[in-house]
Amino acid sequence: MNDNYHLLGKGVYSIQDAMAFSGLSFARVRHWIRGDKRSGKFGRKENSPIICLQHGIINGVYTLGFLDLVELLMISKINEEGISVRAIRSMHDNAQNWLEKSHPFAYYKIYTAGIDLIIKLSDDSGDEFLLNMRNNNIELKDVTEPYLKDIDFSNEEKEIALRWWPFGRDKSVVIDPNRFRGHPIVAKRGVSTLVLAESVKAEGSIRKAAHWYQVDETEVRDAYDFETIITKRVAA
Numbered sequence: 001m002n003d004n005y006h007l008l009g010k011g012v013y014s015i016q017d018a019m020a021f022s023g024l025s026f027a028r029v030r031h032w033i034r035g036d037k038r039s040g041k042f043g044r045k046e047n048s049p050i051i052c053l054q055h056g057i058i059n060g061v062y063t064l065g066f067l068d069l070v071e072l073l074m075i076s077k078i079n080e081e082g083i084s085v086r087a088i089r090s091m092h093d094n095a096q097n098w099l100e101k102s103h104p105f106a107y108y109k110i111y112t113a114g115i116d117l118i119i120k121l122s123d124d125s126g127d128e129f130l131l132n133m134r135n136n137n138i139e140l141k142d143v144t145e146p147y148l149k150d151i152d153f154s155n156e157e158k159e160i161a162l163r164w165w166p167f168g169r170d171k172s173v174v175i176d177p178n179r180f181r182g183h184p185i186v187a188k189r190g191v192s193t194l195v196l197a198e199s200v201k202a203e204g205s206i207r208k209a210a211h212w213y214q215v216d217e218t219e220v221r222d223a224y225d226f227e228t229i230i231t232k233r234v235a236a
Contacts, residue, residue: 009177010054010055010066010067010177010182011175011177011181011183012055012063012065012181012182013063013065013066013068013182013183014062014064015029015062015064017064017183018069020230020233021166021175022069022076023230024072024076028076029072031047031085032049032050032051032072032085033050033051033053033062033064033068033072035048035049047089050071050075050088050089050092051068051072051075051103052102053068054066054067054103065177065182066164066175067103067106067160067161068103069175069182070106070151070161071105071106073151073164075088075092075105092104092105095119099119104119106161107159107161118132150165150166150169151163151164151165152164152165166226166230167222167225167226167230171222171225171226172186172187172188172216172219172222173185173186173193173222173223173226174186180192184226184227186219186220186222186223187219188215188219189213189214189219191215191223193223193226193227194227194233194234195213196209196213196215196227197223197224197226197227197228197233198227198234199212199213199220200223201235206220206221206224
């Protein structure tokens with residue numbers, strides 16, 4: 001029996017993958033999935049990881065799943081709005097305890113209201129309410145649209161992130177944990193963006209690469225742009 005069957009449909013990513021797809025630095029990814037263990041130096045306080053990894057350490061390497069990737073993106077976006085990592089850590093802990101989910105930022109759409117972080121929930125009767133993760137109070141005021149507009153959520157009662165459009169919804173690049181081990185592909189044909197971009201580089205032509213892999217030229221161009229502009233895994 002293959003011991004890796006439990007990884008199917010969850011996505012498998014290295015720290016380097018997470019950096020390439022999200023644009024985050026190595027230090028930020030490492031800090032959020034490993035914590036800060038440099039206690040005792042310059043009065044630094046040891047911090048535990050924010051994210052509870054789906055896969056943990058495999059063969060001595062920190063390995064992320066799709067929900068880990070979504071939470072990295074969410075933490076990054078929230079931090080960009082001016083909310084400190086310390087505050088995000090506290091809010092994440094509150095959300096874990098309240099929702100009883102290991103990856104609360106991937107299960108529910110997150111909203112902001114100033115310096116507050118708010119999660120949209122529904123009770124047993126189906127009535128919706130807003131829970132403030134800073135103070136655990138129920139909010140009734142308006143909030144902004146979800147940060148991650150390029151993430152598809154399920155339509156189930158408990159909304160969970162299903163797939164991510166890392167180049168925007170107007171492009172064909174998708175990251176789906178149920179397809180190609182969760183690595184970037186073009187949505188229609190399911191061909192790896194890295195393979196297509198490398199083919200364009202080798203052939204010197206988008207048209208030739210499209211013909212070779214039976215993929216629309218627009219999808220090939222999206223794949224090439226994604227791998228040269230966003231991930232930079234292929235030199236332009």
